Amino acid sequence: MKSELYEGSLRVVFEEGSDSSLLLIWQGRSEERDPADFLNPFLSSIVEKVGNNRLICDFRALEYMNSSTIPPVIRMIKKLHLDGKTVKIVFRRDSLWQNATFRAMRAITDTMQTIEISGEE
Amino acid sequence: MSAMVSMSASMPPTWSLVKEIRKNSSEYLESNRESGISSEAVIMVVCELVENAVKYGVRASDGTCLDFSLSISGSQVEINITNGLGVLDDYYSVASAVDAINSSDSREQLYRSRLLQIYHSPVSEKGYLGLYRIAYEGEFDIACHLDGDLLHLRAWREFDNEE
Incomplete structure (x- = not known):
């Protein structure tokens, strides 16, 4: 089940959580020129693997992402929503950039019944 | 106090220049920590512009x-x-984004609207999301002008000293 993506300073790990949830953990820095080139296929493949499980998409260990990383994340959210997945997106609320970025992303998820964005420690 | 980091490229730059400028800017900001400036915000703006x-x-x-x-x-x-x-249309696109930012009552709303546009029309385009991010997340002001075939962008912010 475990899948990993390494690209530059970015690492994204997909694995089983402690309960029936699945985890998608983002770490490092996403600062490549065209992150959509590798993120879109990777994230599409992850959405296919979620099945009926709850997905926790955890950005708290992500130090930075450039604005070119945002469209692939939005694309992933859209695919998860259209597929009816249950998702919790977690960001670090004491991080200025994460707080601003993910709070704004609620513009997209506010009307989605099964996708929530949560700021945590 | 006035100080500066300055870098130029006379050859078409590669992506590694972004990391080089980020590193130099981070070191420079580290040496000016007493000024109360949010290095996180500044480095984001530096990276997006470069x-x-x-x-x-x-x-x-x-x-x-x-x-x-x-x-x-x-x-x-x-x-x-x-x-x-490269093409004049690029300038008009940048100027349009800068105008939208400078005439907006809420930069957060503007940024959220841009994210919704991407959600509904994800086709790759030069959307200059980075400029909206600079204004909203970085809280920088932005201006641009054209000089022949040179595009000049200026971003600035007055930080308080409470951080």
Whole structure:
């Protein structure tokens, strides 16, 4: 089940959580020129693997992402929503950039019944 | 106090220039920690501006590919970046985004609207999301102007000293 993506300073790990949830953990820095080139296929493949499980998409260990990383994340959210997945997106609320970025992303998820964005420690 | 980081590229820059400028800017900000400036916000703005210039810039008729400077004067940070312009439409796109930012009552709403546009129309385009991010997340003001085939972008912010 475990899948990993390494690209530059970015690492994204997909694995089983402690309960029936699945985890998608983002770490490092996403600062490549065209992150959509590798993120879109990777994230599409992850959405296919979620099945009926709850997905926790955890950005708290992500130090930075450039604005070119945002469209692939939005694309992933859209695919998860259209597929009816249950998702919790977690960001670090004491991080200025994460707080601003993910709070704004609620513009997209506010009307989605099964996708929530949560700021945590 | 006034100080500066300044870098230029006379050859079409590679992506590694973004990391080089980020590193130099981080070191410079580290040496000016007493100024109360949020280095996180400044580095984000630096990276977004340089990334745009490297991605979309070309060599101008005077040989300029990219000129970058970061300066601190007291609690004011100013970033200037110049790159050659490939097509005039690029300038109009940048100027349109800057105008939208400067005429907006809420930069957060503007940024959220841009994210919704991406959600509904994800086809790749030069959307200049980075400029909206600079204004909303970085809380920087932005201005741009055209000089021949050179695009000049200026971003600045006055930080308070409470951080």
